[in-house]
Amino acid sequence: MDVQRLELLRELSERGSVTEVARATHRTVSAVSQQLKLLEREAGLPLTERAGRGLVLTDAGRALARSATSVAVARERANALWDEFRNHATGEVSLVTFPTAGQMLLPGVLKNLAASNDLRVNCTDQDPELNDFPALTSDFDIVLAHSMPGHLSWGGRGLTVVPLMTEPLDVGLPANHRLADRAWVTAADVAAETWLGVPDGFPFQRILHEIELKVGVNVEVSQRFSDMRIIEAFIMAGLGIALVPRYTSGGSQPGKFVLRPLRGVTSERQIVALMRPDKAERLAVRTVIGALQTRAAEVQAEHSVVTP
DSSP states (O other): OOHHHHHHHHHHHHHOSHHHHHHHHTOOHHHHHHHHHHHHHHHTSOOEEEETTEEEEOHHHHHHHHHHHHHHHHHHHHHHHHHHHHTOOOEEEEEEEOHHHHHHHHHHHHHHTTTOTTEEEEEEEOOOOGGGTGGGGGTOSEEEEEEOTTOOTTTTSOOEEEEEEEEEEEEEEETTSTTTTOSOEEHHHHTTSEEEEOOTTSTTHHHHHHHHHHHTSOOEEEEEOSOHHHHHHHHHTTSOBEEEETTTOSTTOTTTEEEEOEESSOOEEEEEEEEOTTGGGOHHHHHHHHHHHHHHHHHHHHTOOOOO
C-alpha cells in the first residue's frame, strides 16, 4: 500500500472530513477521494462508507489508520536517527501556545536556540477551550496546552504528552482589599466576592466551581475575559477579584494588586506539550522540547517560594 495514501487515511480519521483533509494537505476534495479509492483497491476492503453527505471510516479503515500512525512514527524515527548521526537538528518546527505560556516560556526558548542556525521555530498563539487543544496537533508540531488536575482532554487520543511545569493559580486582589494583608485566603474568605472570570469551557472556570462546592454558595462572576491583562486591569480598578497565574501575572506591582495563595482548594494548572507521536520523533522537535523543559525549570526556580 502506498505510504502517502495511508497518511491521507490517517488524516481522515483525525480531521473527520474529506474537505478538512483536502484543506490541510493542499489538495482538492476530488483528489483526496480518488487517492482513498485507490487505497481501498490496494487494501482489498472497504475503508470508508457514506454517512449523510460525508465519509466515515469502516472498522477496517480505523484499524488501517492506526497502522498508518505506526508507519509515520517509524519513518520519522529513521529520519531522526540519521539526524543524530549528523548531530544536527534541522528544519522548521511549528508551535502554537496559549498566551500566558508564550509570554512565560518562548522568549527564553528562542534565545537559547538562536545558535542553531538550521533550526527554525515558527510560533503563534491561540487561546482555545480546554477540549480544543488536542485538535491543534493536526496542524502544529508542538501544542502548548494547560489543564486543571484530573481533567485531561487529550487522554486516550494517542498523543505524546510531555509535562513541562505546574503553575499555581493565586487569588488576585486590589492592593486596598480587606484581604490584601493576609498571607493566604480560603474559599470561605472569597466566595461572596465579585469575581472576574474566564469564558465557560476555559480551565480556570473549574476552580470557581470547586469554590462553590466547598462553601455551598454560588460565585458571582461580573465579567468574563480570556485575556489575563484585561482581568488584571479590572482587579487594579477595584472591579473584582480573579484567579491569576502566579508566574505570568503583573501582581508584583506594589500599590496596584496583590496575589494570595488559595488554601483548601486545588488551585493550579498543569502545562504540557502535546504532539502527534510521529512528530515527537523528529530530532528538531525533540530539541525544541528539551529547550522548553529547560526554560520551564528555570521559571520555577526563579519563582521558588514556600507556599503557606
